[in-house]
Amino acid sequence: MSANPLVRLFDADLNSERNRAILRFLFGQAGSAIARVFPTRAATCYSGLVTGFALAFVPIAKEAPVKWTLTTTLIGAGLVAVSAHELDELQDDIDEAKQQKERDRQLRLFADTEAKNKVAETNLLRHGYELDKSLPPELQQAISPADAETKPEPQADRAAFDAAVSSVQTGQQNGSEEQTGDQDAISTTTIEGVITPSTNFTTTMEQIAQRLISMTVVGVPGAGKGMFVSNLLRLARAHHPQLHIFVMEGKGDAKEAGYWQGVADDIRSIEGLGASPVSIVAWINGCLEDFKAIEGPKLLVFDEVTYLYKVWQTTEKDSFEDYIQYKIGLSSMGDSLDNYIWEIGQVSNAKDLGVTAGIRSLFKPIAIVSNHDRRAANALLATQFVPLPEEGGKKAVMNMCDLSPCGRAVYDYVNDCWQPMPQLPNLSGFDRDTRSFADKEPSASPAPTPNQPDVRADLERLLSVEAPEPAREVKQFGLTAEQISEVQKRLSSLQAGTISSVKRIRENSRLLREQGVTQADLAKLFDYLAQTGAIEWLASDQRDFKYLGGL
Amino acid sequence: MSHRIVSKFGYYSLAGFAGSALVQLAVIWPQTWIAVVALGAIALLYFAFLLICIKGVLKGARWAGVLNFNVLGVDAIESTGIVLFFVVGGVWTCLQIL
Structure with a gap:
């Protein structure tokens, strides 16, 4: 506010708490009455305006003495001036409040879609399964009883994995002599029998492996890009034994080393998040020099390009531009030279990949989405990178995810369509869906139960949409999995920013009403959702909330 | 209705006041009639200029094209x-008083 007392007087909010207190102090009960007459700032302004007009006009109309009329005209003009100025300020404040509200909404949406994805991605890269430990202890305690119950699913996966390894070993005993390790065993037999469900996509993978081409594989974090590419590499190796496979991966995660071991001729790894940008760029340039020096058929598998390209672009744009030129050259001439690049990343926006949309289209697209993170999947599907099914669009893709045994759908350039992804062998030995390790050694006995409860996996499973849930009576947050799923479905139908209440969620759901779910039961779940940032309580009574998106 | 419109109307009324x-x-102090006449003449010139523009x-006169003044x-x-x-x-005050 200005130091000028006149301006301060004009800017005075006549209806502020302070002015009301002054009125009460000066006039006692009458002061409260005056304050009641002007319940709002607008009422005060309009009252002043009307009074000003009355003072200015009435004496003239009544033919009062000129001295009187001049005085009242000037007083009236002053009142009108103050009131008009106050009204102007009032409208400014209203507009500002509206803009601020819109800015807040945009920021929340941005934080919800971009920042949260980034944080999740960073946490996955940096901490992997240890992310669970960031959950509040009381929540872990609340969920821990379910730990024993969640084991059947990993056991089922484990059984499939064990069966695959057993078949590999049988193959080994029958005549394979040149095995160098378990991973080799997996790779050679993968072609024959591990990808047992004879689906369209396994045929497609065979086609891709036979007829190599430079391509870009994109997918949301944890979608299975590494798993897909590692399986594809083993098929490619079988069809092109002379191919030099050069892997550059920027994650540096030992848990995922199994993807490349036994199939790649060169594995270059860097812990991208821990390394400085300069050392990352130096590492990339060194790797690329080595790759370019290789003679004969060669394939560069470049993992984590989203992050590495970003660092590269901002640190050393010149060498990045050189690489883009090299890429363009490979896309047109690489086929005849048997030189290829497979890029693996999380986003498909041309800008994020550091190229124009035209150059991006030179590399054939593969996209993988999962129903574990529908929001991220929707974001990927919203790009122009891959076409959506003509009938059904995004919904059709998500339906394919639901049909897939691993909850994923994949788009490939060969068939130019989306299809459910079959269950592929996990060659890394670490299952990111369940955040559990699969033992490399085959064992007839069930996997031992880990001591630490897998809180995040349990929550993700419980909150995942339409995930088939085994019939059991385990309760989390005082609710059954079916009831939690119902709540989640109700929340998902809300637009981000919608104000709702726990009561309304309960009353709008026939299931919750019929099963006699109380608001107190629901409140525990909503407390958790507030901690995860999916909702925001509007008041301390924790009844009304704002849905921030994220489910 | 936006408060802004009412506020504008209030400001215009100030010109009337x-x-x-x-x-x-001018009624109390007759010398002021000179100012009234002068301002009235300026107002007339303003309207005349506006009408010509x-x-x-x-x-579509050529001279109107070079006017850096959007009359509408x-x-x-x-x-x-x-x-x-x-x-x-x-004028209204004159009619009331005189």
């Missing part, structure tokens, strides 16, 4: 409104 106050002052623009713009309408209120305020 200024015209009225000037006439009332509008005519020129509507006819919001600013022109606003300034016209202020002059109009000033004149109306003064």
